[in-house]
Amino acid sequence: MRSILMALCFTFASISAFSEPTPPPRTISGQVVAYSVSPACLNGNGYWSVLIHVEQQKNLNAQLIRVDFSLPCDKSPEWISTNPLVKSFRLIRDKNADAVLSGCLQNECKQNQSLPIWKRPANGNHEDLPFGQMLPSYHSVDLPMTPVV
Numbered sequence: 001m002r003s004i005l006m007a008l009c010f011t012f013a014s015i016s017a018f019s020e021p022t023p024p025p026r027t028i029s030g031q032v033v034a035y036s037v038s039p040a041c042l043n044g045n046g047y048w049s050v051l052i053h054v055e056q057q058k059n060l061n062a063q064l065i066r067v068d069f070s071l072p073c074d075k076s077p078e079w080i081s082t083n084p085l086v087k088s089f090r091l092i093r094d095k096n097a098d099a100v101l102s103g104c105l106q107n108e109c110k111q112n113q114s115l116p117i118w119k120r121p122a123n124g125n126h127e128d129l130p131f132g133q134m135l136p137s138y139h140s141v142d143l144p145m146t147p148v149v
Contacts (some may be wrong), residue, residue, distance in 0.1 A: 032053075036049045036119065103118050
């Protein structure tokens with residue numbers, strides 16, 4: 001019994017020693033260049049992804065980042081209908097969610113409708129999206145991701 005207790009203590013100590021602490025939020029300025037929203041409303045929430053072109057690149061390796069968040073189904077972010085001014089976002093880096101950008105732009109989707117369909121915000125810039133490239137992922141502090149139950 002004593003050896004089992006010791007083994008459990010060492011296991012929990014090693015798990016907590018190796019787990020990474022949550023990084024502090026950062027304020028990142030940038031312009032929304034594209035967004036995607038899931039077509040289904042789950043648990044009363046719509047699940048969004050947004051691509052942000054970063055203006056100030058201090059300690060960032062990419063010019064384009066991806067941010068995932070959720071909103072109630074009847075809501076949408078204000079930047080969809082506003083001019084694409086540079087905005088500030090409070091974000092937390094999530095290296096575990098980094099992913100290759102997949103999908104297609106709204107008017108160019110012909111083949112696989114199950115891929116994410118990316119849309120441009122009103123009056124947004126039309127830079128090419130780097131489909132097939134790995135993008136760093138962040139989560140919004142102000143618009144958290146509601147888990148699907």
